[in-house]
Amino acid sequence: MDLLYSSTRNGEEKVTASKAILKGLADDGGLFVPESIPKLDVTIEELAKMSYQETAYAVMKLFFTDFTEEELKNCINKAYDSKFDTEEIAPLVEADGAYYLELFHGATIAFKDMALSILPHLLTTAAKKNQVNNEIVILTATSGDTGKAALAGFADVEGTKIVVFYPKDGVSPIQKQQMVTQKGDNTYVVGINGNFDQAQTGVKKMFSDKELAKELDAAGYQFSSANSINIGRFIPQITYYVYAYAKLYANGKIAKDEKINIVVPTGNFGNILSAFYAKNMGLPVAKLICASNENKVLYDFFETGKYDKNREFILTSSPSMDILISSNLERLIYWAAGNDAKKNVEFMTALTKEGVYEITPQMQEKLKDFYGNYASEEETAEAIRTLYEKTGYILDTHTAVASSVYGKYKAETKDDQTTTVIASTASPFKFSRSVMDAIDPKYDTMEEFELIDELSKIGNVKIPNAIEEIRNAPVRHKATCEVDEMPRVVKEFLGM
Template sequence: MEVLYKSTRGNGETVTASQAILKGLSDDGGLFVPTSIPALDVPMEKLAAMSYQEVAYEVMSRFLTDFTEDELKNCIANAYDAKFDTEEIAPLTKADGVYYLELFHGATIAFKDMALSILPHLMTTAAKKNGVKNEIVILTATSGDTGKAAMAGFADVPGTRIIVFYPKNGVSPIQEKQMVTQKGKNTHVVAIHGNFDDAQTGVKKMFNDKELGKELADKGFQFSSANSINIGRLVPQVVYYVYAYANLVKNGEIADGEKINVTVPTGNFGNILAAFYAKQMGLPIAKLICASNENKVLFDFFRTGVYDRNRDFILTTSPSMDILISSNLERLIYRIAGNSEAADRELMQDLAKDGKYEITDAMKKELADFYGNYASEQETADAIAKLYSDTGYVIDTHTAVAAAVYGKYREETYDETKTVIASTASPYKFTSSVLAAIAPEYDTLPVLEQVDKLSALANTEIPRAIEEIRTAPVLHTTECDVDQMPETVRAFLK
């Protein structure tokens, strides 16, 4: 069955998967969504016997129907290879009765690698399929992880350039060091004087700037996105939820067909939306537990039906979740509005004009699959400390937000359904905050000395991604104000 894509704000026009991946964002400012969610029509006993790469093909081929088998398998083989430090790609670790889905074994030790390792291959394949002659310029805003993972994926890929904007003083020292030391003649990194929402809004404005688009097209360039607004980011994320479930069946932890809960630390909403899509495909998921940090705009939305970004922006120890505009939520809004472009358009206009919108009672009822809550900074640190004290297992701050929220969910509901927590980053990416929780006497050491202490405490090897930046030279020093972002892009594309 062919799956086509249309904009959440459009008039029903459809494009192929490869066209949606190339464009990133629809011309009307909407996000591409599949016209229908394909069924996961492979028996679980077969999936349970498959490698990660084989499961990826079964899931992604259902969504990306205009890619040939050879094209898609080639993209998958190039993505999920020795860049990952475990053969399983996304292993499950059981600790304190919960299954942690480790999504941080790729080149940049964060879950963004799971999708951004394959996106460059999907995009260059899509360009060939559609006869694109222009150079593709990947324009991306990052709250810490997407930027490095995207650059690692696109570095020196022919026919592409990548420009990443991140908030100065809004990412961890390790995250910043990873970005500013990135090699590749086609990579550019810019620190903006603002927060992540400013960066994301600036990137969206450039996508919607027709004059800038024409100016660059005349020079042989066209924009695309590596942010989670790109459907080519979202589809690969569906894979690891299917793989996790299949592994639980294979390992005898659950019976085929038994429902599980999934808990996801959530900022931009893409990662939990992928779990929702997996459920829509037929994966036996009961509750989708949406975990926020103190920037709890999503918790408030699930509690009240009002999405309101008019609030203070809080810098936390889980910076990749320091987000007040959760772009991917629009895809869920479109769905719970009965796939109505008009309803979605109206709500997004309210968001642009007033910074908030309110969904109807009928739409609220469609959110029954979700539970939302948040963890304070203290609760986050306590979750790291408790799990380490009880089991010796060390998690990062984002995963700890999820663990703390899952604890609240169990206390409120008494639900003992087996649960997978998406472990979205390596603790080595946030050493200061992790050590402050488990061994505070070390949290003032220089960052790379902290890494050594964490390795000894956790009894785990230091990831390659960290070893590489010990002596790597800084290659990117550009900074700009938010209103200078278009000029900065022009300067890179002379």
Template structure:
């Protein structure tokens, strides 16, 4: 049976999976959501005997129903191959009383690789299925990780161009170096004088500009998105939660049907939403623990029922979470609003005009699956230090936010359920913050000296993604103001 997608802001707009992937964002500015969340058809016992690629097919075929088996398997096999440095794709490490799901073994050493390795293949397959003759222009805002993962995925992919905007002073030195050294004739990286929310809002405005869309069409271009607003990014993220549970079962860490908690360091809300979708598919998940940093807009939302972005934007050592407008939360709001596009649309309009909205008591009651808390900068550093000293396991700053919040949750609730923590980036991506948290003496070293020192103390080989940027040439030097973003896009496309 075909599963269709509809907009969170309109009762009228529906699309097939391939159409939703191609568009990225609905015409009315809403996000595409499945008309229903399908149930897993294969038992977890059977899934536990499968490879990552096989589990991916069992999950994705339920969402992407207009793809043939051959098309979908080809996308999966091209995505999850030797570019990952472990055969498991997403291995689990047991440490400090929890299970760390390492999602950073792809080409750019962050969890975004898990979805952005397959999105280019889903997109180009979708274009063929829909007889699209235009060149696809991927337009993306990044808080650090999405940018490089998208650039790596789309570099030199025929029929595509990719433009990435990032906050010039809002990413780690390693993140920036990864992006500005990106090769590929179809790639374009732009720093903006602003924060991630400015970049994300600017990209959404460009997407929504009907006059620009006409100009683009005349030049045989059309936009699509690699941000987590694209359903083609969200569904592959569901896969690794299903796979992780199947691994825990295969390794006798859980009994079949035993419920686990999942902790996710959260910025744009896509990664934890994927876990929520997995739960709704029938995966035995109890609590979804939403971990925030000092930009604790989500913690405040889960605590009070009010989402309010009218606050200071704080630059932290976990920059991928430095976000005040969590775009994917809209998909959850739509669901707890009873799938009412009008009600959701009103709330999103209030967010746009007043910077805040408040949900009803009934809607708040529907958030019982979630627990929210946050970690301060000091707590984040201390968590990295404590876990290293106790276990010799080194985690990055984002994972540390999650680990810290998990400890707070356990203390507050005394819940002893087995718990999976989404480890979203390699410590090599945030070497200075990680090493200085372990010992302040490292602060005097250069970034690449710290890389070598991290390898020594962790016993983990320096990833290829870091080795290749040591002496890489900077290829992208464009910086613009927020109000110049559309002009920069037009200049790159010569339209």
């Protein structure tokens, strides 16, 4: 029996995994969720012997049940290949009593590569399975990392075009340079005069615009998404938590069935939600520690049960987390409401209209697996400096938020015995100015690429190819627009 997916806003509509991947977002604006979370059907002893690719198949075959073994393995092998600069794809590094799961060894040196390397292959396979003749237009909003990872994944993939919107003044210089120098005749990058939430809302509006969908269809196009709202992007993220646990067991760091904590720096909530899914698949996880930066809407939600986006939007040194509308939280809310689509719609309507909703005490009780906290800009910088001085290991700004929050968790709960994995979501080279500034303000006078060379020297780490290739790359994408011009810009790019 195939595992089917339904919308968080309408439990009646059921689709296969391949159809959910193709659509990206449900017609009613909801997110696709599996009807149930399947249990892992391999033992920890078996997992301990598996490569990353084999682990990915063990996880994904349970969710993407309408893909054949050959189709799925083909997608996995094309995704997790030599574009990663380490053989194990996601190495674990021990530093100061925690295990940093390095998720940044892909083509664009951020964790988004882990899922966005496979999404184009899942999507093109899904299109063939469903006899789709339209060209697929990937429409994506980014707070910095998703954009480049999606562009790299979809560049020159036959039968696709990709449009990425990013906040013009809300990404790091390296993130921006990575996007605006992107090659590929099917790629288009646009800076908006606004923040990430506005970009994401604009993209979601286009997805639910029925008239626009008709116009696109007439011109031979249809939208899909590369954001973590797409299950083809969300599900593959479960793999790395299962892999990390298996590696800890294989290396004798944990006993069989021993529980671990997982700390995730998050804004859009997809990465930590995939850890929650891993736990529900049977992975022995104690606490899911949700780390926010100064845009601490998730911390406040876990503290109070109230989600309130009516607050100042703060630009921080961890821009991929500068988010006030955490899209993937909707999947958790739907689950906590007992998969009640009607109840979930009430919350989401309140969020759209008033910018705030409050869950029931019973729902809050169901979220006990989570611990939330946040790190200020000063605490983030301090986490980078302290760990470097202690161990020589250099964190990026997002991972530093997680490291700081883990420190707060230990101080608050006195739980310093549980083996803990911290998701290291980006390379420090991607945020070199903030990172070097945290280590020593004397670096502030250096130019961007001088900082990168110095970071390589003091950290004794090779500069990633992703940085070297943009050092002198020409800018190819110069377009900017207002938020309300986004549909026009897309139509122009498609020649409509």
